Amino acid sequence: MTDWNRLTGGASAAFGPAGFETGIRRWVTDSLASRIGGCDVDRNGNVIARRSTPGAKGRVLLVAGLDEPGLMVTHVEENGVARVAPIGPLNAKHLVGVRVRFEGGAIGVVDAEHDIDGGAVDFAHLFVAVPAGTVRVGDTAVVDPQFESAGQILYAANLPWRAGAAVLVALAGELAGCPYDVTFLFSAQRSVGARAGRLAVFGETFDRVLDIGTVAAAPAAGKRKGSVRPGGGPVIRALDHSLIVRPEIKDWLIGAARSRGIPYQMGVKPDETSDGGILAMTEGGLPVGGIDIPVYRTCGPMSYLHTSDLEQTLLLLKAALEE
Amino acid sequence: MSRWRGFESFLELLTLDGPSGHEHRTAERLGEWFRAEGLEVETDPLGNVLARYRGEGGGRPVVLVAVHMDEIGLMVRDIEPGGFLRVVPIGGVDPRTLVSAEVTVHGRRDLPGVVGAKPPHLSTPEERKKAVPLDDLFVDLGMAEEAVRREVRPGDAVTVRRQPVRLLGEVAAGKSVDNRASAAAVFECLQILRTRRIAADVVFAATVQEEVGVRGAAVAAYRVRPDVGAAVDVCHARSPGISGDRTVQMGGGPAVQFGPNIHPALFRKLAEIARAxxxxxxxxxxxxxxxxxxxxxxxxxxxxxxxALGIPIRYMHTSVETVDYRDIRETGRLLAEWIAALDRPFVEGLTCFLND
Amino acid sequence: MLLKRLSEAAGPSGFEDEVRRILYEELRPHARRVYTDALGNLFVETGNPGRGPRVMLAAHLDEVALMVVQIDDAGTLRFRPVGGVDERVLVSKAVFVGPNRIPGVIGSKAVHLQKPEERGKPFSVEDLYIDIGASGREQAERHVSVGDTAVFATAFERFGDGKAKGKAFDDRVGCAALAETAKKSFDLPLVFAFTVQEEIGLRGAGPAAYRVDPDLALVVEGTLCFDVAGAEEKDAVTVQGRGPALSILDRMTIADRAVLRRLVRAAEKNGIPYQWRRSGAGANDAGAIHLVRRGIATGAVSVPVRYIHSPVQVVDLADYHHTVRLLEAFLRDLEEDPQLDFPAEGEWTS
Structure with missing residues (x-):
């Protein structure tokens, strides 16, 4: 069984806000080297790895995101005050008091200009307190991931954006016997609306595309009810903000899960734009499905997941690729 | 194999359920009718139905006529204790129109359901003043939770149940008039095209997923690579309290759209052809x-x-969208006459904005 | 002055004919090839087609404006905005309506006739109308049709300390800067794309870039500038007099490091002042261009424009001048060193 603690921890610790996926790109390319041989980085920052099989039954594209949301410095004041703009879906109200990490290693703490109790806070009110002279306009930061594991539960700020890449990296080493030509795409700028991924496969066609991501899981109470559970198995996606999965593709994945006795859940995530959705509707269109790993709290400065879901997602992908 | 039979067929179209991403029923019926009209039909990876009508002569330009065949709907998000379904919208659904609606849940089989909400007696005075948000609505299948879980999964589609209603004259009301009305106009157009000599090839695209962001048309237009494109869709007709520049008159014939989205020469051609x-x-x-x-x-x-052409309807995005079939027929006629007026030299002039 | 003619010409989104015509006539003698596409984008090809990277320089033709949507029985014209017009700026402005530039004014209920509670509220377009002096609908219809567009009747004028005021500097400063550049001789294949419909959702630039399929694109814009009374430096976005603003992040684009590095190098080598465009808000044609085909390396250079989208916009002509210089310096640098190195990573500042 895959060492999910090590793999996910590595992905989580790597730096990479959208457009600045430096650390995570290095982690993916290094991790792929031992599993699938070479891979390419295109000029948009996507990582692409291809595995071909003589007499393949068809071509499959597997996509997961590289990046995570982050902050960019737009103005530096004296005394170590940096004004920032969000890169991707970060909510100002979740950031006050949060520790952030800059690409160069500097640590900052997010603060608000005035008492925000009861009032709306937005980025105009926020600043990052950093040691004076450590950051410049254009520098980027992420919420410090603070990865930690406790048995089968893994904690980190960026799991919603990194769990998919961890699973795809693991899969790259376990494709023996897969009858398809498989292309792995680790996409840049996914968290800002899935901008860059599709550029990596412009002009190509695939018989199937699977988009691997995460979905908000089983909160407990109030309006946040939902039936997707951490530990309940991979979630076969029916819909996201950019994608409605066609019934025959859902049936393919459900069939794969059933035939191997893999627990699975069905889910929708109306708020997230995926590379899969963008791929489905650009150029001549592609048949796209999605599998999501349940993550508790997909927005905000901390999240957790269950390693069994990573393992079962890997098994479901292998099963689907053998169908 | 069934064939297009005018108004009756239009009413039949309104009975088919096909929210965005789940258009297979409508696609199948339209494909069958296109084939019966002698068109070559193919389906692309998103589910668009592309039906080609060939003109005569050499060097024919290609005209794409897009009519979206999806409708707004709902999708099951969760199954709650007791077997009640929570839903998310597919497309621009107004939750206020759903309270007490009858629906079909497209599970392993089609199941009838009703949309429930907290009764007014149990609501606070403040709650009663506000529209019920979608999160507070649920679908009741009248079945035990265990049975619901056997039949329904999150991700299953839900549509509003509504048999079409024939009103006075040729006026009809129902769900999915947006945009089955335009599909009907295309078949009315085909009846006329056959009586003309056409110097273009026409690809009629019954497109998917318009209601969630014109996704099908993006793919169809890329694949077909037409010289000229047209969309036929519905637009708002006047009704009490709704007037002004964003509406037109029901029964007044097709709306011809004008503005940055429309090529000025194609607009002029449509106006000229309509007059002629x-x-x-x-x-x-x-x-x-x-x-x-x-x-x-x-x-x-x-x-x-x-x-772009618009067919006037009232009460858009409800289950009682109302249309006058005469507008559909006239839209088909205008479309046919316009197509008959398109040829290679005209189409080639459309990229020139620098006439001295 | 070309900027004056461009500023005063009418070019609402989708109706850019006057501006397109001026540029066509201005640049025809200098071009290898001039043509338009199905949307009305204007392409001017210059330079040496056989050498170096193919560069597309883009500026948008269109401006925010108004469209007549109804003619009242009284002969007044109801209108709606084309693009992002701040409704609060409309009342008591002069406009030109339609292709024949019929003069009109934007009227409203006189303040004396308003109830006290009305006076604190901004006018919405529903409260406003264009008055062309018609005695009734019939007379109005002889001069104006529904669907005609109207633009602000603002005269271009130099004023103050090297500043100019006028309408539509967003993006006629870009059009003028491109036109000046197109008249210079470069040993590179250049395509100047004057795009349509930017103000209604970056609609023209994507198809233009798809057609041109360049190795590199540079967008030249007028951008947000809030360096005025009551504003703090952190909110200024750009400051007039500091030179062209280079984009690093906006709502639609994370800037391409390779292009930014070349822009910075060109500026520093030639002693041209520049500044960062410091905000994640706003967007320009780069947002559409950089996602075309396999992705196009795209930069954005902007002239700071105060009161952008309003009838009276203000630019610092020195910023404009430095922008024109930067374009030339950037292209000369490409002539000397045409090798495009596009790593996905690395520093972008110097």
């Missing part, structure tokens, strides 16, 4: 991208000269 053929038409001006497939067709590849 005695089709009564109405001007509908817009200041940006239209809310139709035309918004993306115009921007496909190097840019495509695009036109």
């Amino acid at each position: 053929a005695g089709v009564s038409w109405q001007l509908l001006v817009g200041q940006g991208a239209t809310g139709t497939d035309a918004r993306i067709i115009q921007l496909t590849r190097e840019g495509i000269p695009t036109a």
Whole structure:
């Protein structure tokens, strides 16, 4: 069984806000080297790895995101005050008091200009307190991931954006016997609306595309009810903000899960734009499905997941690729 | 094999359930009718139905006529204790129209359900003043939770149940008049096209997923790569309290759209043809991208000269969308006469904005 | 002055004919090839087609404006905005309506006739109308049709300390800067793309870039500038007099490091002042261009424009001048060193 603690921890610790996926790109390319041989980085920052099989039954594209949301410095004041703009879906109200990490290693703490109790806070009110002279306009930061594991539960700020890449990296080493030509795409700028991924496969066609991501899981109470559970198995996606999965593709994945006795859940995530959705509707269109790993709290400065879901997602992908 | 039979077939179309991403029933029926009319039919990976009508002569330009075949709907998000279903919208659903609606849940089989909400007796006075949000609504299948879980999964589609209603004259009401009305106009158009000599090839695209962001048309236009594009969709008709420049008159004939989304020469051609053929038409001006497939067709590849026609309906995005079939017939007629007027030299002039 | 003619010409989104015509006539003698596409984008090809990277320089033709949507029985014209017009700026402005530039004014209920509670509220377009002096609908219809567009009747004028005021500097400063550049001789294949419909959702630039399929694109814009009374430096976005603003992040684009590095190098080598465009808000044609085909390396250079989208916009002509210089310096640098190195990573500042 895959060492999910090590793999996910590595992905989580790597730096990479959208457009600045430096650390995570290095982690993916290094991790792929031992599993699938070479891979390419295109000029948009996507990582692409291809595995071909003589007499393949068809071509499959597997996509997961590289990046995570982050902050960019737009103005530096004296005394170590940096004004920032969000890169991707970060909510100002979740950031006050949060520790952030800059690409160069500097640590900052997010603060608000005035008492925000009861009032709306937005980025105009926020600043990052950093040691004076450590950051410049254009520098980027992420919420410090603070990865930690406790048995089968893994904690980190960026799991919603990194769990998919961890699973795809693991899969790259376990494709023996897969009858398809498989292309792995680790996409840049996914968290800002899935901008860059599709550029990596412009002009190509695939018989199937699977988009691997995460979905908000089983909160407990109030309006946040939902039936997707951490530990309940991979979630076969029916819909996201950019994608409605066609019934025959859902049936393919459900069939794969059933035939191997893999627990699975069905889910929708109306708020997230995926590379899969963008791929489905650009150029001549592609048949796209999605599998999501349940993550508790997909927005905000901390999240957790269950390693069994990573393992079962890997098994479901292998099963689907053998169908 | 069934064939297009005018108004009756239109009413039949309104009985088919096909929310965005789940258009297979409508696609199958339209494909069958297109084949019966002698068109070559193919389906692309997103589910668009592309039906080709061939003109005569050499060097024929290709005209894409897009009519979206999806409708707004709902999708099951969760199954709650007791077997009640929570839903998310597919497309621009107004939750206020759903309270006490009857629905069909497309599970392993089609199941009838009703949309429930907290009764007024149990609501606070503040709650009663506000519209019920979708999160507070649920679908009741009248079945035990265990049975619901056997039959329904999160991700299953839900549509509003409504048999079409025939009103006075040729007026009909129902769900999915947006945009089955335009599919009907295409078949009315085909009846006329057959009596003309056409110097273009026409690809009629019954497109998917318009209601969630013109996704099908993006793919269809890219694949077909037409010289000229047109979208036929519904537009708002006047009704009490609703008037002004964003509406047209029901029974007044097709709306011809004008604005940045529309190629000026195609607009002029439509107006000229309508006058010559005695089709009564109405001007509908817009200041940006239209809310139709035309918004993306115009921007496909190097840019495509695009036109848009609107069929007036009342109560858009409800289950009682109301249309006058005479408007559908006239839209089909205008479309046919316009197509018959397109040829290679005209189409080639559409990229020239520098006439001295 | 070309900027004056461009500023005063009418070019609402989708109706850019006057501006397109001026540029066509201005640049025809200098071009290898001039043509338009199905949307009305204007392409001017210059330079040496056989050498170096193919560069597309883009500026948008269109401006925010108004469209007549109804003619009242009284002969007044109801209108709606084309693009992002701040409704609060409209009342008591002069406009030109339609292709024949019929003069009109934007009227409203006189303040004396308003109830006290009305006076604190901004006018919405529903409260306003264009008055062309018509005695009734019939007379109005002889001069104006529904669907005609109207633009602000603002005269271009130099004023103050090297500043100019006028309408539509967003993006006629870009059009003028491109036109000046197109008249210079470069040993590179250049395509100047004057795009349509930017103000209604970056609609023209994508198809233009798809057609041109360049190795590199540079967008030249007028951008947000809030360096005025009551504003703090952190909110200024750009400051007039500091030179062209280079984009690093906006709502639609994360800037391409390779292009930014070349822009910075060109500026520093030639002693041209520049500044960062410091905000994640706003967007320009780069947002559409950089996602075309396999992705196009795209930069954005902007002239700071105060009161952008309003009838009276203000630019610092020195910023404009430095922008024109930067374009030339950038292209000369490409002539000397045409090798495009596009790593996905690395520093972008110097």
